[in-house]
Amino acid sequence: MPQYTTRERIRRLDSAFAAGVFEPFIRDLRFPYYKNFARGARIDFTFPITVITGQNGTNKSSVLKTLYGCCQGRSLGELWFSSAIDTIVDPEEGSTRFIYSYYDDEHEVVAEVLQNHRRRERAGGPVDPDYWETSRPSKNDGMRLNAREIRALTGRTRWEKIRKTCTLIDFRSELSAFDRFFYHLPLRPNSTFDDKRDFIRARATHLQQALINEGDYERRFGHGSWNIRYQTLSAELVAVINEILGKAYTSISLLHHNLFGFAGSTVSIRLGDGTNYTEAFAGSGEFAVIMLASKLHEVPEYELLLIDEPEMSLHPSAQKQLINHICLVTLRKKLQVVISTHSPSIIEEMPRSAIKTLYSNGDSIEILQDCEPGQAFFYISPSHVQQRRLFFEDRLAAEITQFVAKTERDQGYANQFTYHPLPGGHSAIKGKFIVSASQSGSRDSFYLLDGDQTPPNGHIDPISIPESDNNQLDNIIQQQTLGQRIDFSQNSNDPATTIRSKRNYLGFYLNHVHYLPRQTPEEILVENSIAPDVIRHRAVLGNNYKEILHQVAHERLGKVAGEETTAEEIFIVQRLVLAELPRRNPDYMQILQILQDILDQPL
Structure with missing residues (x-):
């Protein structure tokens, strides 16, 4: 076995990257007008190893070739060039172009390099129809410094290409x-x-x-x-x-x-x-x-290493071991590594900051930064997504959580979870469903209870409970469940099995039970709403959040006095109020953090 796991090596890479030991390092790559990328599409390189993924035809290999052309002594024209049957079409105004940045240590500033595609003709020399020129900065492309400011720093009107050697390996x-x-x-x-x-x-x-x-x-x-x-x-x-x-x-x-x-x-x-x-x-x-x-x-230190589809002909376990070794070499030699891959086995080994997903929106290629592995799998092949099952006290809590995942991230992120309201409320969840899940060893089930179920002293790790306190396990469990007694009588004939069941219950509670913000999901809606009718009823009814939403539903549906408003009608209006809430409010951010904590827990 390797001395360190991939996860441990990733932690070491993260620390080394934060210390700046990988400079010179390409920090980002932008596409103002380049192939069929969306205008202004951008990739940020925020980890020593970057994984570029996406379906076929989303320009993954093109990103590697572009990075190859960023280094001094290299040109994109070596790898991408026009011919009689394949032409590089420049826009009517301007040219096909890309921009990348790196930290210029000599001048202590971030340098931005603009590469323009143009036809180069020299008197008495050959014509190069695919010359990539390092050009003056373009204000229209949002570059920070103009030519005059660069000249004041460097004596030149444009930044030099990054001084970095490069190796491209196409499996x-x-x-x-x-x-x-x-x-x-x-x-x-x-x-x-x-x-x-x-x-x-x-x-x-x-x-x-x-x-x-x-x-x-x-x-x-x-x-x-x-x-x-x-x-x-x-x-x-x-x-x-x-x-x-x-x-x-x-x-x-x-x-x-x-x-x-x-x-x-x-x-x-x-x-x-x-x-x-x-x-x-x-x-x-x-x-x-x-x-x-x-x-x-043989790769020298500080190399830009570009690897295209390393999973070719390799078993998934070999792919995992390969990425582990790449992490080791990256750390030892302070490399910047960019990998193009479709492999779930490679992607799931990487941290969010390393995963960039390219996908087609129909007209152009978009770039999704800092993806969860499951998010990336959604765009490559939904069948590879390992979904976490989320269980709730009621359907409004499930609806709010799913809505936050979709609107604050994207459909791929939300698709990493399934959302299930359970009958019987919190008492059934604690006394029935969590008992069953904890004894079966379920790893993909998570319970998001309403905030009013939060134990005042947090969760208890059963590892911290000495064996001598096994006779106190029932009392400890009641602290977690806010006084609810949990029945383990099915194991009463075997005391050792009963004790193990109780400890499993506490361990499951520690890792698989979370609490939504505020006391109830209705409170989340009302306290974040800016809708005039919600605010008006809040002023009259105070903290009676269920009744506030009942009255809002009654009004919005045009009900007359005394006419009944059904639970289904109330839920429809609750969804409308949810859709009206301001984005990125503190409750949304807390829910996103809960989802992130769940994703960070390996299955």
Whole structure:
């Protein structure tokens, strides 16, 4: 097992990031006019590792390519360029462009770099139709400093690109020499071999020679040569690969060669029984992990590391181990890492600050920042959402909570929960439903009681109760339930089982029971409402919140004196009052914090 779990390494990364040890660091990326991103779409990088996710066609890989073009010595034009059949269409006014920022340590200010796409023509030189120019700041794009202010600081009219090296790894293109030749390339027309297998058998003898000699190999012929560069991975690196893949390799060698007519790599793996095999007998996931681990080992400090779809051909458990190792290398080498992925196994390992979700609103691509994993899954594939079940005393409490989740966040956030009012009120919840959930070990059930059920001294952790006080468990439970006695008589024939049931009940109460703000859900509506009729009845009826909403419903529905207003009609008007409440009021924020606490608790 790794020395630290991913969660522990994330905590260490968070602390190191807060201390500023990852500078220079790209802080944000903005798209004033870029592909089909919504105008002004933005990604903030607030954690050393960023996960870009979303359905196919939402420009995840484009974000990685754009970041590649942010670094000195790199250009987006190397990866994104126009042709006769694919053109980069600039707007009528201005150009296709993006902006990114970083902290300029020399001048102690945040620098914003504007990159514009344009056609570049030089006298006597080649025409570059896809030149990305570092341009003067654009006021229309909301850049902070103008050219004159930048010149006063730096002597130039625009900021330089960030001084940071960059590596882009695309797992989809991480093919071994064998796979690339055998599955994707034809034999040359003038080949003396009738079959690819015979060709590979003949060239494999040269690989065998390099392995026997454990060194580089060269064979000259005519006007060319076959070359093999031999590399043995360290024992530490082999141990990392074994951890990721769940294997027991004793040694791994890489052979970089041109034996198949192109520059490629072959992996030779040795097992404990002395067996050797290459990627021809291994899975594509094995080769990809070995190559990624070796590249991570070679990456210099402070690198911008861009990884496209690392989950390719990997089992979910291997994906989790891989992200754990990426966290370790990021911390050791102070890297900035951006990963494009669809993988729930990778996303659910990451903190909110790391997850950015791209989604289509029909006309353009929007960016959702700082997502919960379940929120991201909603936009990738709703079937992957692990929902928490929320239970309430009545349907108004459930309605308020669901409304807050949708309006203060979004549908994806709200979809991480299901909302269930229960019959019988708080006494049934405490005496029946929580008893059942606590004994069954339910981890996805949470109970949001009205605020008037809050115990004055908070919750009690059963771990803090010594075994010598087991005879006091009934009294302690009554403190939690505000005097309600809980019946554990079904276990009375076995005292040890009864004690365990009571402790389980307290433990469940500690972690799975929460309290809504104010005394009742009706109070939440009335005290936050700015509707004139609600305020008027509040002045007359005081704190009789149920009656206030009853009278409001009676009036809004045009009822005459003496005409009955049904519970269903009152609930309809309660929903209308809820929709009218000011956003982000303190009660809403308290409910959001409860939901966040529930999401932070692993299932």
